[in-house]
Amino acid sequence: MSRPRLFTTVLVYVLLFSLALMFIVPIVMMLAGSFKADARVLLEAGSWRGYLPADMGLQNYRDVFERVPFLRYLLNSVFISTTIVVAGLLVNSLAGYALARLRWPGRDSLLLGVIALMIIPLEAIAVPLFYEVTVLGWRDTYLVQIIPFIANAFSIYLFYAFFIDLPEALEEAARIDGAGPWRIFFSIVVPNARPVFATVAILTFLTQWGAFLWPLMVTHSEDVRPLPLGIAAFYTLPPLQWGDIFAFGVMMVIPVLFIFVFFQHWFVKGVATTGIKG
Amino acid sequence: MAWHQQPGRMEWLFVAPAVLGLLSFVLLPFVLAVVLSFTNLRLGSPLPTEFFGLTQYRRIFSDPAFVHALQNNVLFALIVVPLQTGLALILALLINQPLRGRVVFRTLFFMPVVFPLSLVAVVWVLLFAPGTNGTLNSVLDVLTLGHWQARDFLHDPHWALPAITLTSIWQGVGFQMVILLAALQAIPAQLYEAARVDGARHWQQLLYITLPQLRNALIFVVLVTTILAFRLFDQVQIMTQGGPQHATTTVMFEAVNTAFARQQVARGAAITVVFFIIVLLLTVLQRYVLRHEKVVE
Numbered sequence: 251m252s253r254p255r256l257f258t259t260v261l262v263y264v265l266l267f268s269l270a271l272m273f274i275v276p277i278v279m280m281l282a283g284s285f286k287a288d289a290r291v292l293l294e295a296g297s298w299r300g301y302l303p304a305d306m307g308l309q310n311y312r313d314v315f316e317r318v319p320f321l322r323y324l325l326n327s328v329f330i331s332t333t334i335v336v337a338g339l340l341v342n343s344l345a346g347y348a349l350a351r352l353r354w355p356g357r358d359s360l361l362l363g364v365i366a367l368m369i370i371p372l373e374a375i376a377v378p379l380f381y382e383v384t385v386l387g388w389r390d391t392y393l394v395q396i397i398p399f400i401a402n403a404f405s406i407y408l409f410y411a412f413f414i415d416l417p418e419a420l421e422e423a424a425r426i427d428g429a430g431p432w433r434i435f436f437s438i439v440v441p442n443a444r445p446v447f448a449t450v451a452i453l454t455f456l457t458q459w460g461a462f463l464w465p466l467m468v469t470h471s472e473d474v475r476p477l478p479l480g481i482a483a484f485y486t487l488p489p490l491q492w493g494d495i496f497a498f499g500v501m502m503v504i505p506v507l508f509i510f511v512f513f514q515h516w517f518v519k520g521v522a523t524t525g526i527k528g
Numbered sequence: 529m530a531w532h533q534q535p536g537r538m539e540w541l542f543v544a545p546a547v548l549g550l551l552s553f554v555l556l557p558f559v560l561a562v563v564l565s566f567t568n569l570r571l572g573s574p575l576p577t578e579f580f581g582l583t584q585y586r587r588i589f590s591d592p593a594f595v596h597a598l599q600n601n602v603l604f605a606l607i608v609v610p611l612q613t614g615l616a617l618i619l620a621l622l623i624n625q626p627l628r629g630r631v632v633f634r635t636l637f638f639m640p641v642v643f644p645l646s647l648v649a650v651v652w653v654l655l656f657a658p659g660t661n662g663t664l665n666s667v668l669d670v671l672t673l674g675h676w677q678a679r680d681f682l683h684d685p686h687w688a689l690p691a692i693t694l695t696s697i698w699q700g701v702g703f704q705m706v707i708l709l710a711a712l713q714a715i716p717a718q719l720y721e722a723a724r725v726d727g728a729r730h731w732q733q734l735l736y737i738t739l740p741q742l743r744n745a746l747i748f749v750v751l752v753t754t755i756l757a758f759r760l761f762d763q764v765q766i767m768t769q770g771g772p773q774h775a776t777t778t779v780m781f782e783a784v785n786t787a788f789a790r791q792q793v794a795r796g797a798a799i800t801v802v803f804f805i806i807v808l809l810l811t812v813l814q815r816y817v818l819r820h821e822k823v824v825e
Contacts, residue, residue: 258730259627262622262625262627263627265618265622266622266623266627266633269618269619269622269637270633270636270637272698273636273637273698274636275655276648276651276652276655277639277640279651279654279655279663280651292657292661293661294661295654295655295657295661295662295663296657296660296662296665296666296667297666341546341549342546344542344546345542345543345547347542348539348542348543349543352539353539354539354540357539360543360547363550364550367554367555369807369808370554370558370804370807371755371759371807373759373800373803374558374800374801374803374804374807375554375557375558375560376780376783376784376787376800377561377564377787377793377796377797377799377800378556378557378558378561378800379553379557380787380788380793381569381571381793381797382553382556382557382560397549397553398549398552398553399553400545400549401545401548401549401550401553401554403550430538431539431542432538435542459644460644460645462644462645462646462761462762462765463761463762463780463784466765466784467784478645478646478647479646481644481646481650482646482650482765485650485653485766492654495650499650502644502647503643503644503647506643506644507639507642510639510642514635514638517638517642518634518638518706521641521703521706521707522706522709522710
């Protein structure tokens with residue numbers, strides 16, 4: 251290795267490590283703090299001791315369950331997010347497939363409509379949607395957190411783009427054998443479309459797991475509120491106990507981290523896809 | 529191919545649930561937003577709802593709180609967009625080097641993206657803790673060799689918005705990094721080989737190959753980040769509640785408070801219509817710039 255080359259490599263590593271430190275510090279602090287007496291968390295936030303776990307054991311974790319209905323928040327989040335993911339995969343993949351493959355009057359205008367709707371973020375319609383669900387009498391339910399988010403223009407578009415590029419030969423063969431569109435879709439197209447299903451599932455889950463604005467607007471009872479509202483409420487619940495809050499945070503993020511570690515490839519691919527679409 | 533030729537009900541069944549959902553929960557509310565913004569609707573008001581013309585728009589633009597929130601959003605975008613895009617580009621370039629452990633670094637930089645913003649906001653409140661015990665305060669104390677005066681970032685009108693900016697970048701930069709990384713890896717290797725044959729140095733390759741090739745991805749990242757900057761809400765709600773002295777209010781924060789805390793649905797709707805017009809303009813700008821680029825090529 252030549253001198254300048256070695257120098258560059260060292261420089262790159264130094265840069266990478268110092269940047270990595272910035273990314274890992276808040277995470278390690280949260281993890282260490284979750285095993286520490288509440289007063290010590292704040293006291294040691296500025297010293298190296300802040301990153302060492304202490305002898306508290308799981309006391310903070312026990313406190314979380316005692317002070318707030320953590321399990322309830324967790325179950326709500328899991329139920330809401332997975333229902334939206336599963337129902338969304340079905341509804342949006344069918345629509346994407348129909349737009350890409352089937353021929354029927356109005357298809358092209360529908361495709362244009364879907365593309366146009368993609369640019370409307372939830373925030374732009376949050377207020378009238380709130381009014382709409384109030385009129386429907388859906389406030390403070392699971393329904394109001396699930397139904398509006400099943401059909402999703404961006405998911406439909408991702409499915410559409412994938413199906414357009416999928417070779418048609420297999421479907422053609424099945425069609426000659428007399429299979430109808432439903433059978434072709436479920437027994438041939440779906441098994442060959444795992445990447446797009448994974449991408450859409452992950453993007454949807456990530457968005458829904460972190461959903462904050464909408465649940466804050468339409469729910470008020472703990473029976474239906476998800477984790478993000480739980481941690482916000484916990485954080486404002488006196489006395490402010492950082493150890494407990496961090497224990498809540500660790501438990502809140504473990505499910506996504508777990509999925510992230512196992513499906514990292516798809517996460518990264520999913521995000522990169524959103525960029526390619528632009 | 530019988531079913532392929534005759535346009536039947538079958539095909540409509542494929543799209544019916546999606547169409548129903550999009551019509552009821554995206555298009556209808558969108559139309560409703562526009563319609564409501566021309567009325568005086570308030571929840572629980574005894575007054576009958578009537579046509580109000582552009583009054584709501586006139587009101588919000590003459591409301592110093594809204595104008596201030598809009599300014600905060602613009603300021604936030606002006607800080608966050610160059611910083612986040614720049615950092616994402618640096619991270620992507622570093623990780624794109626043939627190094628040991630690049631997957632570990634990529635994982636680490638991307639990890640905060642899967643953290644819910646609400647959690648990130650709460651954790652960063654502690655990092656910004658006031659006094660010499662606070663994490664950021666003590667780091668700055670060490671870096672400035674003891675010249676730093678500890679401050680209460682989130683309760684200081686000058687520091688609250690930058691603090692939220694830092695939090696947002698930490699959580700979101702991995703997202704932009706991954707998009708840029710994908711674009712970097714799509715650059716044909718021959719371009720670099722040709723440049724090397726011609727004796728181009730590293731920085732020349734970066735300047736004359738990498739950056740021009742990344743142009744479209746960079747435009748996309750910049751505009752998406754700008755749109756995200758205008759959607760800013762979660763961090764503000766948790767970390768500062770718009771304070772101190774309205775230093776961190778945002779358009780969405782105003783919309784939510786107007787529509788819910790004050791029950792002024794029509795006025796809240798008008799704010800979201802303004803928000804949508806901003807997003808629309810940014811999207812059109814992106815399409816225009818990208819299309820323009822293709823014509824030039």
